[in-house]
Amino acid sequence: MARVETAARRRAVPPTVLTRPDDDPTAATLLAAAVEVMAVNGYHGSSVRDIAVAAGTSPALLYHHYASKQGLLVTLCDRGLDVLIRATEEALDAAGPDPADRLGAVVAAHVGVHMESQRESLIGNSEVRALEPAGRALVVAKRDTQRRLFDRTVREGVRDGRFTTAHPDDAARFVLTACTGVAAWYRPGGGHSAAEIVARHRAIALDAVGCVR
Structure with missing residues (x-):
């Protein structure tokens, strides 16, 4: 029994x-x-x-x-970032050369993962402070990898003349932070569908970087 x-x-x-x-x-x-x-x-x-x-x-x-509860947390955060980075890289690979499409792709991937894996995202975002130094270094390095995907996408758009922001790194950080925050407030079955939330974040991201339509 x-x-x-x-x-x-x-x-x-x-x-x-x-x-x-x-x-x-x-x-x-x-x-x-x-x-x-x-x-x-x-x-x-x-x-x-x-x-x-x-x-x-x-x-x-x-x-x-x-090895410990700490080991579980490290595994949780580490694997969560692997899921996020892989989804973002795959979205970029499929996006084509247009900077607006590429920014829309990273936004859709990041927002999508934070809605589909809401519990995991909330833990990963809020419990980094609980990690011990070795685990924190691993997780922060992977977070930086994800951030650089946003930074590079915005910088490429500025270089190509499609984005007009004078502050590409700040704009990329703004967009990334807004996309990450979805995990804190998203409610399945709420007033807007997941597709609508992704579309709104894409539009906001393009406005933030001064996209030339």
Whole structure:
């Protein structure tokens, strides 16, 4: 009976985009449980026992797969940025040469990931301060990689004469921050569809960089 209950509890953990096909099933369940628990309680408000219980397993088994709760947070943030960077790079590859299309592509990718992976995005954005130095350095480096995709896209538009902003880096930062903030206020089933939110952010981004229509 205990095995049946444990399996049922594991199936009840909401899935997360952070798990990978080659993950050990228990490790994947623990990562999904960490997302579920930390999204509600925050990193400091979540204990190893809370996460283990949500996964239907024990703290001892959690420590078998992850060195610590900190290790879980590093994995969560690191993989979340991998998802974001990959989506943005793929969008750029498909966008073609027009600077407006390219900026629209990175905006759509960034906003899309923050809506589709809202819990993961909220944790990744808010809990960087809880990371210890080594983990923080890894995560900040990947955040900088994503930021540079926006910076480069805006600079290319200015160079090509399509964007007129005199402050391309500031404009790129403004756009990136606005797109990241979607995770904090987006509500599925709210007044606007995901497609409408993406379209509005594209339009705002083009206005921010002074796009020549």
